[in-house]
Amino acid sequence: MPSVANSKDSVHRIGNDAEFSAPTSFYEPTERIENIKAELLASPYSICLERPVLLDKFWHSRDYSPHDHYLVKRAKALAYVFSHRKPRIYNHELIIGNMTSKRIAANYYPEGGSINILEDIFRLEKRAVPLHLSPREKLHLFYLGIRNLKRSVGWEAFLKHPGRISYLINNTFLAQRYFVTEVAGISHQAGNYWNIVHHGLRRADEIARTCLETKKLIDGTPLNDDQIAFYNAIRITIDGICKMAANLADEAERLAALPETSPERSKELQELAGICRHVPYNPARTFWEGLQSCWLMHIIMNLEDYEQGLSWGRLDQILYPLYLRDIEEGRLNPEKAVELIASFQLKCCETMPLFSKRIDQFFSGNTVGQGITLGGTDVEGHDVTNELSALFLDAYAQILTREPNIHVRIHEHTPDWLLEKAVEVLQMGNGSPALFGDKAIVRALENAGMTREHARDYAVIGCVELGSQGRTYNSSDAALFNLPLCLELALNRGRKFSSGFLPGKRLGPVTPPVSAMKTFDDVVKAYREQVASVVDEAVKVIGWLENAYRKIRTSPVNSIMTEGCLEKGYDITSGSARYDFTSLQIVGLADVADSLYAIKKLVYEDKRLTLEEFTQILKNNYKGHEVLRTEIISRFPHYGNGNPEVDYMMQVAVDAFTDAVTAHRNTRGGQYLVGVYSMTCNVPFGKATGAMPNGRLAGQVLSNGLSSSNGADRTGPTAALRSAAFVDNLNFGNCLALNIKFDKKVVANRAGKKAVAALFRSYLVDQGGMQVQVNMIDSDLLRKAKENPAAYPGLLVRVAGYCAYFKDLPPDVQDEIIARTEYGG
Amino acid sequence: MLYDSKKERHQPLVLSVQHFCLQDGPGVRSVIFFKGCPLRCVWCHNPESWSMYPELAFKKHLCINCGYCMDICPEKAIKSPGHWDRERCRLCFTCVQNCPSGALEGLGLEQSVESILESLRPEYTYYKNSGGGVTFSGGEPTLFSGFAAELADRLRSEGVHLAAETCGLFNLDGIVPRDNSKILAKSRDSAREVWNFLSKLDLILFDIKIFDDVKHRQFCGTGNSRIKYNLETLAVLGHNHTGPPVWPRLPLIPDITNTTENLVEWGRFLRKINLPYLTLVPYHRLGESKREWIQIKKGLNIRDLNNGDLETAKAILKSEGITCYSPGEEEWTRLSEMG
Structure with missing residues (x-):
């Protein structure tokens, strides 16, 4: 019996043996790459109806048997979609396989949260980012959505239970205290692409077949009925995947035979047909096959759960043996490899999420976060940066599109050229790649329960989230929390502020009145209680969802892609992955920290006013106390300036959340983790939050991730990074996002590149920083782009853990990005 | 009001210590701005650094007209x-x-x-990874050579690369023996103090402005023969490794320093003293709002640099054998050409 995925196999030490000259220049994009990019930029956004139509067909066909085991039912449905979708191959591309039935479109997941788009269905063209759909398609989608409502997780987890409906309404529709993202799906995975590339699906198929034949698990335990169904589901799924690849190969051959196809293209298509008949079932034999195999499995992952955070992880490591062999045997040169990678990366632009205008406020920018992680170490901690790390950056520099999401791992022995090359790509002004500090991340992942070896083999999932590649099931973007609102509730006995006669809405537990808070610790205690309460509630809601997933939305593909599932014979949604986590995110951390400091100073140290008076001022939104507000904003210390006294308040603010979150385990038995990033929830959460003690007015935007509140870091980037590194990141097992913005003029040249590289080396290596993401764009340009978006269609900015086209962002998010402190003016 | 060297020495005042400066020497640097300068250049963008005494500044754009200041002023x-x-x-x-x-x-x-060391120490890691350090600037740091030397000593012992930005107007009398010169003992003492500071540095960024002595007097408030002498002396000392290397910088002020005549003359001078490189610092208007803050008269009306002015200046200097750089883009390895 073949071994499944022994860890030694999947974390080979490679790269060290190959010395090569540091690549200093970038390759020019070929005409092919320019053409594909131009076509993509000119394509409108739409919604693909193929997946819901096929599912609908399947559910109402004879193939569907209500008596099947639920795992088999799900696998059959997925395999039906895989094998019946129409293959589409576009001009010029070297990596084939369409993500949807249109050039750029969102997949629709009737089982998940896609139904939210029906809110907008009759005004799709009027959105800031218009979606193009014919009236017929709209009606069809509406019909499909309603008809299959009972097959959705929302139904299973909430609507079925009358007592839970209010939670659905309060926490996704009127989200104020938190937003449960998991309603839409779990996804967020950096699967075991090492296995896919080097062993193919064949290995999983053989394990499933053997287990079914012997009726035993690999370790010899007899199978129960659920396990038999599981292995059957795996085989059905793999069969569906193979059919999809074969259909694609047929299409390539058909196109190759067309008279209008040029002989060169015809040859390419024939070659691609051969590749698709081989992978992903068989191990890839060449670099090209490796990339194509990864792409096909990526489509499959997208079709299974939903589109968010599906990442490839460490492709420079996974594909390196194939690359080396191709080079050695003369099949490939670096320039051709860059072209292949660029074509691969451009495929990432074909997909987008489906958010209604309401939800888009929380996750603006059309990101799906298809992460590629470069550089880093092997399991023993040796540097494995290699030539492919450079070529992936080269390829990205050629396209500079909103996807994929490039992540570069930095550690003590990262060669200067990689860091400098990453900064050079940043200087192109597109906000990518993001940089990750191995030291802090390995420490945090070990703290979350991983072995050191597995922690060192981490890959970034989606935006900033973490997993040991191919071993982790992390519902990494399960929910986001409005911490400033918790402070507001703590100052008002669990109610929102209200300046009128009526009391504000009750959202949290009753905590002591401010008149009873005799010390600063009393304030912190009430705040902690409010935070714990909201986390408890979200954990309860997420538990309902987890149960729904286990029942109606299992993940056979993800179970193939993750170590542990095939060994245990259970679906990944039952907790069979080697590591299992659910992660909760923080919004508005710096606002809470600065506010706690202001309360401590004004009320308890200087005793300039009582907490009751201060709270009353906040309820009145500083009306009549503008001078006090100005003083707090301009004279009080704020987080982000290297001032330990106020930076310490970050620790107080975040510890409340960490303690509340890590006390929980999910229903799969996995640990809850903390992530410090905000997507764009800081804008809608801000609208729902009253005035704060740090001078922020009601409704204003909140701080994001680990960044300071907008405009509060005035001492420059070195102090801002020091402040960020001051906050203990041991418990941030789901990482953090720190935004730094530079004036492009200052850091434009060679010296700027060296300086910024040095800055980040200090932060990520010497100071133990975890993550940093950078915008190097001048604000003047952004202001112009805001006035005249049409003139800057390709202008990319870093939003949260991801990049977006500036024109795709709603105006208040645009303003926030313009307002982020810019260094070096 | 010009700087009066006879006045007793004050405890130096520091305007600010700025971090992540990329145009004041190699790498990521922190710059210490001393308060006090012997020159009064009409284009100066740091006019608050002229006076050696404390000053009250008012930034109108921040004022909310609350009137607290009126109520609270004891006078x-x-x-x-x-x-x-x-x-x-x-x-x-x-x-x-x-x-x-x-x-x-x-x-x-x-x-x-x-206290200055305390604010610098957290930055050491950035110096280390970028090849940066600390730059003494101002104002004119040599006015406070005693204090600066003490600080420089401490920083050196902690392994920090040191540079200074100077306007060049200081006393080096007697440091290099000159024929037929009669030097007063007091003057020699002050020169020794300056040299004691400068000799501790790893790099001197030497500002030159107007070659013509009369015009220099007109636009900068003093003559420039001493500045030229000091530049020549430091170049010699640098070349024979008895002093730190010197890198000249020239602010490009439209119609004042940016004339063909001025550039050609400086070019010849630099070539003569074997410093064939120069940083050209383009003029900007930041100083105008600062003049309002400390409520001193607006300087000359200076036009913005035109497109191409910089390139023309570079070309003129190149024809004199001088390679020009933009701030932050210098090839510091050229310093090893000295000597």
Whole structure:
């Protein structure tokens, strides 16, 4: 019996043996790459109806048997979609396989949260980012959505239970205290692409077949009925995947035979047909096959759960043996490899999420976060940066599109050229790649329960989230929390502020009145209680969802892609992955920290006013106390300036959340983790939050991730990074996002590149920083782009853990990005 | 008011210590701005660094007109926000401490060597990874050579790369023996103090402006023969490795320093003293708002640089054998050409 995925196999030490000259220049994009990019930029956004139509067909066909085991039912449905979708191959591309039935479109997941788009269905063209759909398609989608409502997780987890409906309404529709993202799906995975590339699906198929034949698990335990169904589901799924690849190969051959196809293209298509008949079932034999195999499995992952955070992880490591062999045997040169990678990366632009205008406020920018992680170490901690790390950056520099999401791992022995090359790509002004500090991340992942070896083999999932590649099931973007609102509730006995006669809405537990808070610790205690309460509630809601997933939305593909599932014979949604986590995110951390400091100073140290008076001022939104507000904003210390006294308040603010979150385990038995990033929830959460003690007015935007509140870091980037590194990141097992913005003029040249590289080396290596993401764009340009978006269609900015086209962002998010402190003016 | 060298020496005032500076020497640097300068260049973008004494600055754009300053001033010197009686003001800065908006600012703090070190030490990691360090600037750091040397000693012992930006007007009498020169003992002492500071540095960024002595007097307030002498002397010392290497810089001021004549003459001079490289610092208008803050007269009306001015200047200097650089883009390895 073949071994499944022994860890030694999947974390080979490679790269060290190959010395090569540091690549200093970038390759020019070929005409092919320019053409594909131009076509993509000119394509409108739409919604693909193929997946819901096929599912609908399947559910109402004879193939569907209500008596099947639920795992088999799900696998059959997925395999039906895989094998019946129409293959589409576009001009010029070297990596084939369409993500949807249109050039750029969102997949629709009737089982998940896609139904939210029906809110907008009759005004799709009027959105800031218009979606193009014919009236017929709209009606069809509406019909499909309603008809299959009972097959959705929302139904299973909430609507079925009358007592839970209010939670659905309060926490996704009127989200104020938190937003449960998991309603839409779990996804967020950096699967075991090492296995896919080097062993193919064949290995999983053989394990499933053997287990079914012997009726035993690999370790010899007899199978129960659920396990038999599981292995059957795996085989059905793999069969569906193979059919999809074969259909694609047929299409390539058909196109190759067309008279209008040029002989060169015809040859390419024939070659691609051969590749698709081989992978992903068989191990890839060449670099090209490796990339194509990864792409096909990526489509499959997208079709299974939903589109968010599906990442490839460490492709420079996974594909390196194939690359080396191709080079050695003369099949490939670096320039051709860059072209292949660029074509691969451009495929990432074909997909987008489906958010209604309401939800888009929380996750603006059309990101799906298809992460590629470069550089880093092997399991023993040796540097494995290699030539492919450079070529992936080269390829990205050629396209500079909103996807994929490039992540570069930095550690003590990262060669200067990689860091400098990453900064050079940043200087192109597109906000990518993001940089990750191995030291802090390995420490945090070990703290979350991983072995050191597995922690060192981490890959970034989606935006900033973490997993040991191919071993982790992390519902990494399960929910986001409005911490400033918790402070507001703590100052008002669990109610929102209200300046009128009526009391504000009750959202949290009753905590002591401010008149009873005799010390600063009393304030912190009430705040902690409010935070714990909201986390408890979200954990309860997420538990309902987890149960729904286990029942109606299992993940056979993800179970193939993750170590542990095939060994245990259970679906990944039952907790069979080697590591299992659910992660909760923080919004508005710096606002809470600065506010706690202001309360401590004004009320308890200087005793300039009582907490009751201060709270009353906040309820009145500083009306009549503008001078006090100005003083707090301009004279009080704020987080982000290297001032330990106020930076310490970050620790107080975040510890409340960490303690509340890590006390929980999910229903799969996995640990809850903390992530410090905000997507764009800081804008809608801000609208729902009253005035704060740090001078922020009601409704204003909140701080994001680990960044300071907008405009509060005035001492420059070195102090801002020091402040960020001051906050203990041991418990941030789901990482953090720190935004730094530079004036492009200052850091434009060679010296700027060296300086910024040095800055980040200090932060990520010497100071133990975890993550940093950078915008190097001048604000003047952004202001112009805001006035005249049409003139800057390709202008990319870093939003949260991801990049977006500036024109795709709603105006208040645009303003926030313009307002982020810019260094070096 | 010109700098009076006969005045007794003051505890130096520091305007600010700025970090992540990329144009004041190699790598990521922190710059210490001393307060006090012997020159009064009409284009100066740091006019608050002229006077050696503390000053009260008012940033009108921040003021919220709350009137706290008027109420709180012990001398009742403030008539309305932004308007105060300079005769009455004792520069006690009570108003600054109580200004909620930060519109009022006291310029020039007495800082100890220890407190400056404290603010620099967290930055060492950035120096280390970028090949950067600390730059003494101002104002004119050599005015405070005693203090600066003490600070430089401490920083050197902690392994920090040191540079200074100087306007070149200081006393080096007797450091290099000159024929037929009669040097007063007092003058020799002050020169030794300056040299004691400069010799501890790893790099001197030497500002040159107008070659013509008369024009220099007109636009910068003093003649420039001493500046030229000092540049030549430091170049010699640098070349024979008895002093730190020198890198000249020239602010490109439209119609003042940016004339063909001026550039050609400086080019020839630099070639003569074997410093064939130069940083051209383009003029910007930041100093104008600062003049308003400390309420001194607006300087000359200087036009912006035209497109192409920089390139023309570079070409002129190149024809004189001088390679020009933009701030932050210098090839510091060229310093090893010295000697």
